[in-house]
Amino acid sequence: DAGITQSPRHKVTETGTPVTLRCHQTENHRYMYWYRQDPGHGLRLIHYSYGVKDTDKGEVSDGYSVSRSKTEDFLLTLESATSSQTSVYFCAISATGQSVPYEQYFGPGTRLTVT
Amino acid sequence: SQQGEEDPQALSIQEGENATMNCSYKTSINNLQWYRQNSGRGLVHLILIRSNEREKHSGRLRVTLDTSKKSSSLLITASRAADTASYFCATARTGANNLFFGTGTRLTVIP
Numbered sequence: 001d002a003g004i005t006q007s008p009r010h011k012v013t014e015t016g017t018p019v020t021l022r023c024h025q026t027e028n029h030r031y032m033y034w035y036r037q038d039p040g041h042g043l044r045l046i047h048y049s050y051g052v053k054d055t056d057k058g059e060v061s062d063g064y065s066v067s068r069s070k071t072e073d074f075l076l077t078l079e080s081a082t083s084s085q086t087s088v089y090f091c092a093i094s095a096t097g098q099s100v101p102y103e104q105y106f107g108p109g110t111r112l113t114v115t
Numbered sequence: 116s117q118q119g120e121e122d123p124q125a126l127s128i129q130e131g132e133n134a135t136m137n138c139s140y141k142t143s144i145n146n147l148q149w150y151r152q153n154s155g156r157g158l159v160h161l162i163l164i165r166s167n168e169r170e171k172h173s174g175r176l177r178v179t180l181d182t183s184k185k186s187s188s189l190l191i192t193a194s195r196a197a198d199t200a201s202y203f204c205a206t207a208r209t210g211a212n213n214l215f216f217g218t219g220t221r222l223t224v225i226p
């Protein structure tokens with residue numbers, strides 16, 4: 001988890017409210033990722049960023065948006081939280097080169113419960 | 116949908132035994148990676164094997180890759196109780212900037 005922090009670590013929120021999760025890195029890595037982890041599904045990519053203001057969708061991006069205004073910060077926003085978004089969210093970073101993914105380093109995770 | 120599928124889903128062995136986990140995938144890849152996740156923690160990178168490599172070692176870990184069969188295996192030798200964790204394979208699909216993770220193998224090493 002060194003060099004990557006996530007905040008908050010735990011959050012309970014109500015259906016319909018907006019939620020923002022923050023990922024902060026001190027490694028100056030170009031690529032940042034947001035995943036969700038659910039039983040039986042492994043890790044699924046929500047969005048990723050390949051530079052400041054450069055983002056792209058993953059396989060489960062509906063209902064989520066992201067922003068990256070600085071190299072070190074990558075924000076994930078649930079625009080209107082639903083119970084199906086109850087999950088553990090992981091941020092990861094990577095020093096990818098020439099479009100070939102290298103190893104990823106993961107944060108400690110955020111456990112989000114939507115009631 | 117996941118790119119990699121691990122087999123078995125769960126594995127329980129005695130301390131000192133070897134543990135073998137398998138991963139199958141569907142498309143061409145640049146590399147394949149294995150990660151470990153302890154309960155309640157983030158994933159930790161273990162080893163990366165490139166598509167032109169067939170075998171790689173790191174300490175007690177041995178990874179093989181057979182691109183003709185689109186499969187990989189992770190062998191942990193002389194297992195320890197501390198190896199108890201979930202293990203995931205992840206594939207770097209050709210042309211993609213991200214990894215695709217499998218659903219994992221839950222390994223339990225009994226002291």
